[in-house]
Amino acid sequence: MIKTAIIGTGFIGPAHVEAIRRLGFVDVVAVAERDQELAEAKAAELSIPKAFGDYQQLLADPEIQVVHNCTPNHLHFEVNKAIIEAKKHVVSEKPLAMNSTESRELVKLVNDAGVVNAINFNYRFMPLVQQAKQMVAGGEIGPVHTIHGSYLQDWLLKETDWNWRLVPELSGDSRAIADIGSHWCDIVQFVSGLKIKRVMADLVTIHKQRKRPTVEMETYSGRELQPGEYEAMPIGTEDYASVLLEFDNGAHGVMTVSQCAAGQKNRLQFEIDGAEAALSWDQQRPNELWIGRRDTPNEVMLKDAALMHDAAKEYAHYPGGHNEAWPDGPKNLFRNVYGYLAGDRQGGDFATFEDGHNGIAICDAMMRSNREEKWVDVEY
Secondary structure, X not given: OEEEEEEOOOOHHHHHHHHHHOOOOEEEEEEEOOOHHHHHHHHHHHOOOEEEOOHHHHHOOOOOOEEEEOOOHHHHHHHHHHHHHOOOEEEEOOOOOOOHHHHXXXXXXXXXXXXXXXXXXXXXXXXXXXXXXXXHHOOOOOOEEEEEEEEEOOOOOOOOOOOHHHOHHHHOOOOHHHHHHHHHHHHHHHHHOOOEEEEEEEEEOOOOEEEEEOOOOOOOOOOOOOOOOEEEEEOOOOOEEEEEEEEOOOOEEEEEEEOOOOOOXXXXXXXXXXXXXXXXXXXXXXXXXXXXXXXXXXXXXXXXXXXXXXXXXXXOOOOOOOOOOOOHHHXXXXXXXXXXXXXXXXXXXXXXXXXXXXXXXXXXXXXXXHHHOOOEEOOO
């Protein structure tokens, strides 16, 4: 059994634990949190044997081979660097760091250290996303002309909605783009095989002031704040962004992201329009792939391994009609990472720190474009 550990147990940490355990050949042996009391409580809740109130103590444990960094954004660089220096293999949440200078350093560090590194761009690993990638690569839609779509959420719709991601010191200077736009940019580049070359961005802060709770609140709890339970706080990061894109083959596109779109819980949607056909996928309907044609009827392909390309079949674990969804993306990613560590898989079939750095470079370009009100080249 490969021994692994988790640093950080907010929303995403337990999701990592659940996905890892579904692999069957990896053992989650330790967890670290901000203090010993919380670490022990989370370890008991998740049935993890070891608890550390200091992640450096976790990294000193010789039993642990792999570490998952599930901390808040402002800790990603520090924790990732420490994991690499401890010679542990690392799986990080995104963003990889707070800016491209930090992320570029991490890419160099992992390459020098020779440790396996991955970033949780989990949407790549949904069965029909893999199918779409194979269709594009096989020339089934022809040369790509345009790419467009959106990533929409409503969890920050109200001025009383609050989360640590609203604080630049904890989350970074960008919010909607860095948090969800990074996933959209990664998935369209992954499926199309193209790279975003330059951008023209319009960023909007809808709520320039929000009400921060003065009482403890869990993310996605849905509880309404009561009078006297909040204080007014200025907001400087974007709730909404619309970005024009140019890809390295000359194709153009547009991405819209919003965390204030009522009724949209977590809708990542893209369409890739080629010379012969178009493909569209919606994360909230993950078992359907729309195939658009001009001269023959359109299709909606349902997830069914028996009908998928060979390279995509292994990402569908259940028969047609048995749906697979959000938790299966990270499971497939982790299967690829740990399978590679176990010597059972080839490398190259998971997102790495270099992919994470590229995402930050794109975000940096979008931020600069918004400030300067012009097209900006992405500096990878």
